[in-house]
Amino acid sequence: DVKVTQSSRYLVKRTGEKVFLECVQDMDHENMFWYRQDPGLGLRLIYFSYDVKMKEKGDIPEGYSVSREKKERFSLILESASTNQTSMYLCASSFPPGRGRSSGANVLTFGAGSRLTVL
């Protein structure tokens, strides 16, 4: 079964700590995404990547960075965690439009999520 695997389901960190959230996909997808989800705000896009070593800012990139050294792995980094970064973090991946069974559309496969609490 194809998968997007997020390394940690639950994390508790302290303010100021550096936090790494890892995401690995086994579907040979070019595109990878990081979202965060908060009650009443829905899913918001943080960063995404269309290829190895490339990244683009989403709608809320402040306080985050990402790394894509290998095609299958996309890491989200919180350089200095703050309490307002307490959230559910969701990783997703997809083929670019035109590849895969989705023809011209863009179908995302999501991981199970990582719930981060910053104290």
Add this chain to the structure above:
Amino acid sequence: DAKTTQPPSMDCAEGRAANLPCNHSTISGNEYVYWYRQIHSQGPQYIIHGLKNNETNEMASLIITEDRKSSTLILPHATLRDTAVYYCIARSGNTGKLIFGQGTTLQVKP
């Protein structure tokens, strides 16, 4: 991106069809309609997508109006496990990003 509007919540009896509406009146010609759902504490799950024609797969059917300004997701025989938040998204296939709104919380009741 076309803005989508969904009712915040709906109920459905188990075994009956669940019909979830979505308005996307500003949709453009190259924008697909996607449906995802999210069961509590899990990541969103892709259900179905379409451009102009109605679509059906093993999970659901998608009915898109002729003017493409609205669509309906149909779960033909809802079960308790279909209780989830359902997201309707309209997005160009040329871009990789999908922007999620608030969705519809579907409660399937015994």
